Amino acid sequence: MAIIEAERLRKVFTRGQRLFGRKRSDAPVNVEAVRDLSFRIEPGEFVGFLGPNGAGKSTTIKMMTGILHPTSGRVTVDGLSPQADRVRLALRIGVVFGQRTQLWWDLPLRESFRILRAMYRVPPVDFRRRMEMLTELLGLDAFMDMPVRQLSLGQRMRGELAGALLHGPRVLFLDEPTIGLDVTAKAALRQFLRSLNAEVGTTVILTTHDMTDVEELCQRILVINQGTQVFDGSLAELHERVGMPSALRATFREPPDMSRLSDAGGRRSSPDIRVTVLEDGRTVHAEFNRLTCPAPQVLERLRAAGEIVDFSMQEPRLETIIQQFY
Amino acid sequence: MREALKAAGDGCRTYGIVAASSLRSRAAYTWNFTLSLFFQMLMYSADVAALLLMVRTAGAIGGWGTYDILFLSGLVLASSGVYRVFGSELHNFDKYLVHGEFDGVLIRPAHTLLTVAARSIDVEQGGAFLEGVVLMVLAWRHLAPDLGLGVVDALCAALAVACGAVIWFAVVTATAALGFWTTRIDDLQPVLLYGPETAVSYPLSIYPKAVRWIFQTILPVAFGSYVPAAAILRKGPPLSDLGWCAAVAAASFVAALGLWNLGVRRYTSTGS
Numbered sequence: 001m002a003i004i005e006a007e008r009l010r011k012v013f014t015r016g017q018r019l020f021g022r023k024r025s026d027a028p029v030n031v032e033a034v035r036d037l038s039f040r041i042e043p044g045e046f047v048g049f050l051g052p053n054g055a056g057k058s059t060t061i062k063m064m065t066g067i068l069h070p071t072s073g074r075v076t077v078d079g080l081s082p083q084a085d086r087v088r089l090a091l092r093i094g095v096v097f098g099q100r101t102q103l104w105w106d107l108p109l110r111e112s113f114r115i116l117r118a119m120y121r122v123p124p125v126d127f128r129r130r131m132e133m134l135t136e137l138l139g140l141d142a143f144m145d146m147p148v149r150q151l152s153l154g155q156r157m158r159g160e161l162a163g164a165l166l167h168g169p170r171v172l173f174l175d176e177p178t179i180g181l182d183v184t185a186k187a188a189l190r191q192f193l194r195s196l197n198a199e200v201g202t203t204v205i206l207t208t209h210d211m212t213d214v215e216e217l218c219q220r221i222l223v224i225n226q227g228t229q230v231f232d233g234s235l236a237e238l239h240e241r242v243g244m245p246s247a248l249r250a251t252f253r254e255p256p257d258m259s260r261l262s263d264a265g266g267r268r269s270s271p272d273i274r275v276t277v278l279e280d281g282r283t284v285h286a287e288f289n290r291l292t293c294p295a296p297q298v299l300e301r302l303r304a305a306g307e308i309v310d311f312s313m314q315e316p317r318l319e320t321i322i323q324q325f326y
Numbered sequence: 327m328r329e330a331l332k333a334a335g336d337g338c339r340t341y342g343i344v345a346a347s348s349l350r351s352r353a354a355y356t357w358n359f360t361l362s363l364f365f366q367m368l369m370y371s372a373d374v375a376a377l378l379l380m381v382r383t384a385g386a387i388g389g390w391g392t393y394d395i396l397f398l399s400g401l402v403l404a405s406s407g408v409y410r411v412f413g414s415e416l417h418n419f420d421k422y423l424v425h426g427e428f429d430g431v432l433i434r435p436a437h438t439l440l441t442v443a444a445r446s447i448d449v450e451q452g453g454a455f456l457e458g459v460v461l462m463v464l465a466w467r468h469l470a471p472d473l474g475l476g477v478v479d480a481l482c483a484a485l486a487v488a489c490g491a492v493i494w495f496a497v498v499t500a501t502a503a504l505g506f507w508t509t510r511i512d513d514l515q516p517v518l519l520y521g522p523e524t525a526v527s528y529p530l531s532i533y534p535k536a537v538r539w540i541f542q543t544i545l546p547v548a549f550g551s552y553v554p555a556a557a558i559l560r561k562g563p564p565l566s567d568l569g570w571c572a573a574v575a576a577a578s579f580v581a582a583l584g585l586w587n588l589g590v591r592r593y594t595s596t597g598s
């Protein structure tokens with residue numbers, strides 16, 4: 001039995017339409033943020049929602065968590081309608097928005113947890129057990145008694161996660177949880193999410209623009225563009241479909257002789273390497289697909305054009321990979 | 327039915343815990359608290375002084391003497407003070423809509439109105455309530471011997487404050503709910519809230535018919551001020567009119583709640 005089912009989900013925002021006020025004269029503009037989105041998510045899956053800015057990821061999450069009403073289509077989470085059964089569903093899901101706090105700004109973290117315990121009617125035994133586990137895994141001890149407004153972003157994020165998990169939800173929704181965190185904080189967060197998913201079996205739905213989040217966490221990826229699903233599968237399958245677009249930048253001692261490059265490599269811009277010389281005349285930007293043409297091979301070919309004094313690799317960016325879809 | 331009762335009970339318990347936390351966090355700033363309470367009472371006193379000065383110079387207005395009006399404005403101050411304390415989040419509801427903070431309300435397992443109201447309790451605003459009660463007591467001591475006011479009347483006065491509190495709370499809720507259509511409510515509040523608050527501090531009888539009609543129908547704030555005060559102060563209507571006041575209070579709260587629920591369905595969050 002799928003834990004989340006979406007069927008032909010659609011959400012249209014109407015912009016510029018106000019009951020009172022200035023914008024009256026403008027005709028209302030309809031924005032179709034999500035259109036015809038259908039998917040099923042099984043219990044225990046770790047799913048990444050990917051897509052460019054404005055793709056409709058947050059909108060979809062908001063429809064699954066009962067914040068927005070779909071314009072049409074149907075969605076159920078754990079057998080409940082997020083809109084009609086909002087209160088009952090709220091007891092079974094956890095939600096974290098990276099950009100916004102769900103905690104009590106002026107109260108110490110500990111106090112926020114007390115409030116949440118009351119709100120979600122968590123039995124004392126469960127509360128103590130979960131609190132102990134979360135405190136240890138997320139290292140909350142150090143700032144448990146600080147008001148939330150004084151916490152650093154990383155500390156607050158750990159607090160948010162603990163807050164979203166206190167009632168032992170079956171599904172956890174995370175909208176850009178790693179945004180703005182430093183490398184260590186991200187790593188710690190990922191470690192935590194991985195064990196939550198593996199050991200507790202919590203289903204996790206996550207949106208991110210961070211490739212490493214996806215690589216390390218998501219068993220399954222749903223790519224959304226302009227409100228429709230353009231890919232559904234594992235990361236490996238994604239690479240199979242679009243390869244691994246990478247880039248390499250090499251600086252030559254002398255301005256490179258591009259004609260010799262073509263001698264060694266066939267054509268100057270072969271289908272698997274695209275070369276551009278930058279303005280300074282000595283630096284070359286080469287784009288290639290790492291699956292069909294490994295980096296050392298690219299370097300070897302470039303060497304034919306002159307002596308390379310420096311080079312750097314640019315990791316394939318998630319955006320670039322996803323861009324292949326549109 | 328039993329489920330609804332249980333839900334209501336759970337809601338109230340949660341509300342209590344949140345309220346207690348909120349109080350504790352405020353208590354941390356004792357000085358801040360005391361000062362702001364003090365300045366508020368000073369501010370409200372100035373308002374009332376101005377009103378009384380006007381009454382003194384004009385003599386009785388609409389058949390109401392100085393102390394009658396003192397009682398009436400005390401009643402309005404005390405009952406509207408209740409929403410300033412318990413409805414402060416609804417009063418500042420703009421921020422939930424403009425910044426999409428209402429998202430965080432919708433993910434909680436309780437009615438949205440309760441979740442919003444419980445978000446914070448503004449004890450500092452208790453100044454208005456205290457001051458209102460003081461004014462009522464002062465007026466009472468002066469009026470009681472002549473009018474022969476007794477315990478029953480005192481109870482009626484307490485009921486009047488309660489009715490007023492519920493009606494003001496309904497007005498605040500309805501105003502906040504309108505925000506779901508207009509996004510901003512700070513343009514609406516002077517018209518729906520502050521204006522009427524000042525207006526009903528004076529006897530309704532001095533206003534043109536249209537204004538009286540508004541305050542007794544679509545914005546029924548007279549039932550928490552003029553109507554009960556007139557009954558208690560022997561201005562003609564019988565004390566039993568307070569029953570009507572209670573009924574109107576209940577009805578206006580139900581109506582406000584309905585508008586709120588309707589609005590929540592319209593909520594569109596924000597882009598990020």
Ligand SMILES: Nc1ncnc2c1ncn2[C@@H]1O[C@H](COP(=O)(O)OP(=O)(O)OP(=O)(O)O)[C@@H](O)[C@H]1O
Binds near residue numbers: 015033052058598
């Ligand atoms: N509350 C809203 N009112 C009007 N339009 C909205 C609203 N929320 C989102 N949109 C529009 O819907 C589209 C999808 O937005 P959404 O926030 O879902 O994108 P996203 O995939 O989360 O993007 P990002 O990666 O930038 O977070 C965008 O065109 C956005 O402008």
Ligand SMILES: [Mg+2]
Binds near residue numbers: 057058598
């Ligand atoms: Mg988003």
